[in-house]
Every structure is written in C-alpha cells, then in structure tokens.
Amino acid sequence: MSSILITGASRGIGRATAVELAKRGHRVIATARDPRTLDGLDVDLRLRLDVTDQADVDAAIAQAGEIDTFISNAGAIFAATVEASPTAEIERLYAQNTVGAIRVAQAVLPQLRRRREGRLLFVSSIAGRTVLPGNAAYSASKWALEAFAETLAVELAGFGVDVTLAEPGPVSSGALDGMLSYSLPDDPYAALFAGGGIPAEMMSSPEQVAAALADLVEQPTVPLRVPIGPVAAHVLAARDTAPYDQPFLPS
Template sequence: MARVLITGASRGIGRGIAVELSKRGHEVVATARDLSSLDDIPAAQRLQLDVTNQPSVDAAVAAAGQVDVLISNAGATVRAPLETVPLDEVTRLFELNTFGALRVAQAVLPQMRERGSGRIAFISSVQGRIAIPLIAPYAASKWALEGIAEGLAIEVRHFGVEVQVFEPGAVSSGGAERAKVFLDENDPYFPMLEQLAGFRTEPVTVDEFATVVADAIKNTEVPFRVPVGKAAIAQLRARKAAPETEPFVAAPLNW
C-alpha cells in the first residue's frame, strides 16, 4: 500500500479521494488550510497545508515523511467575463491552482527522485484543454498547470517518477456552487452565464471520480492524461476534431 499526500482534502474531490484510498488500505496524509476541517476524514495523518505558502508546504511535507504518491487537488474557480474579472482574482487562481500545485510537487520530488520511485497526480479539468466562456480565468490556470505537468512528466520519468493529469468534466462536488461570481443580472454578459448549465451535462459524482483516481494508483500503466466521465471524453474528442484556426465552442450559445 502507498503513503498518499492529498492537498485540498477537506471537501469535494479531495475528501472523496481520501475516503476511497483509506478504504483500500492506503496511508492517507490528508491536508487542508483549516486543520479542523479534516477531523472526520479517515487518515493516517492530518496536516495543515496552504499550497500558496512556502513555509506551510515545507512544514507539511517534512511532517508527512515518505510520500509515495502526491495527489495535487487544491483549487478554486470563478465566474466572470475576461473583460471585467478582477486581476487580483486571476492572480489568486494561478497562485492556488498552478503555482500552488508546482510548489508542493517541488517539495516532494527530491525524496521521490532519490528513492527512484513515486507518482504525482494533478487534478486538472477538461478546461485544462478547453476554455469555456465566463470560466476562462480558471481554464487559463489549468492550461498552465497542464504545461507544467507535461514538462515535469518528461523530466522526472528518468528518475522513476510518474506524472498523471486527471481531466474531469463537471463533477458534483459543490465546487461550481462555491465559485465567486463577478457579474449580476445587469451585466451584458449575464445571458451567457444563464446558459452555462448546459456545459454541466452528465456530471460525474465525487465517488466515481475518486474510484478512477484510486484505480490509477494501483495501475503501473496509466496514461499521462486521464479524462474522467463520458462528458469529458466527448468534449475532448470534439475539441481534437475541431479546427485549430477557430475557438472551440462545446455547445451553442443563443442570446
């Protein structure tokens, strides 16, 4: 069984993965910014970890000891048109979704490299390859994350470290409902916001997503990119077939 460090384990996808891996006998190191939010999560160890803070990351990784698998899950999203989204919010998303993920990976990689084994699993999204209207700041942070993951996968494979990117479509984790929204009914882009529900067809459950990740951990032949859910597979297939000369539209917008 593996010792697995999970970031953002207090709720949603991270919590679901922690529960599933614990059921399977793995040693879960559950982490979150608010340590008390981990009280009811089955884990071998619970640690405070803020991925945007280097001392916090260093302290948590030191306390965790050997980490066989890192599941880099901490993240957030927003709803806002690019014309008016506060740049501070875009910076916050990159600090959390992109730089935070790299920060934790950098902290665990030396021990994995020296040991000659390890796995880093980044929780991305179909929006790591598709930009959806009004969620483009989030997509940009995930596109950047996938660039980091792809480069990292090439660099560390020689040292016995594997890297995977999981790309779900919509997940019924509550993340979309918790997103900050920076437009109201008087905003000229508001009619587009009302149609975003069409992009959340066939959401996968947290349990379904956690099962895919847990199955991948025991599998030594997992591909670099792992789409999760029928909708994700269909959207990414459609994106691949679309001409590169035009922006990809996953569904019609009528307003």
C-alpha cells in the same frame, strides 16, 4: 500499500479520494488549509497545508514522512468574463491552482527522485484543454498546470517518477454552489449565460472521480492525460478533432 499525500482534502473530490484510498488500505496523508475541516476522516495523518504558503508546505512534507504519490487537488474557481475579471482574483487562482500545485510538487520531488520511483497526479479538468464563457481565469490556470505537468513528465522520464493529469468533466462537488462571480454594470455579456447551469445528469459525483483517481494511484503505469467521466471523454475527443485555427466550444 502506498503512502499518498492529498491537497484540498477538506471536501469534494479531495475528501472522497482520501476516503476511497484509505478503504483500499493505503497510508493517506490528508491536508487542508484548516485541518479542523479534516475531522472525521479515517486516515493516517491530517495536516495543515496551504499550497500558497511555502512554510506550510515545507512543514507538512516534513511531517508526512515517506510519500509515494502526490495528488494535487487543492484549487479555487470564480465566474466572470475576461473584461469583468479582477486581476487580483486571476492572480489568486494562479497562486492556488497552478503555482500552489507546483510548489508542493517541488517539495515532494527530491525524495521521489532519490528512490527513483513515485507518482505525481495532478487533478486538472476538461477546462485545462477547453474554454467556456465566464471561465477564462479557471481554464487559464488549468492550461498552465497542464504545461507544467507535461514538462515534468519529460524532465522526470529518466528518474522513475510518473506524471499524470486527471481531467474530470463537471463534478457535483459543491465547488459551483454559491460560486464567487463578477460582472459589469448593465452586463453586456448577460446573453452568454442565459442557458442556465449544467444539468445534473451530466455531472460525475466526487465518489466516481475518487474511484478513478484511486485506480490511477494503483495502476503500474499511467498515461499523461486521463479523461474522467463520459462527458470528459466526449468533450476532449471532440476537442482533439476540432479545427486548430478556430475557437472550440464544448457541446
């Protein structure tokens, strides 16, 4: 049995992962900005943790006790072309998706290093290695997260602490429902988005992603990057073979 702290466990992938790991007999510490959203989760601890607030992070880690694995899942998203993206919203995404993930990792790492064992599992995305029109800020925050995580993997190699990036494709988690979006007046970019949304058959369920994350918790060793779902595997394989000197658009 491992002791696992999960951020962003109020819904979607985070909540499904908390449920899956608890079913497998692990000690689960589920966290969210509003702990009331964790009601009904059958886990060991339900704690307030806003990844953008250092005091919150410190308090949650102190209450959590021993942690074997940190699953960084908290995040945000909005849709806008680069020209239409409010800089304050870009900063908000970085604060949550990138800086917040590293803030919690920094708080967890001392105990993992002392014990010379543990795992940091960052929930990234295929958007951490690809881009789509209207998705630049989210992708940029995930690309930055991947740089931090890969650097951590190098820095922690001698301390017995594993680092892995889970890269799901599109997930029917509800995060895209009623998503915050911005556009320019008489939007000159409207034609880029005329094709509609992502077909349901291309999406993984939160439970499918949760099972994959739970498997990564339990594996003796893990690779640095793990595509999750057939769409992710297809897109990232195509990305790896695409010309380096040209933009790559998933298909």
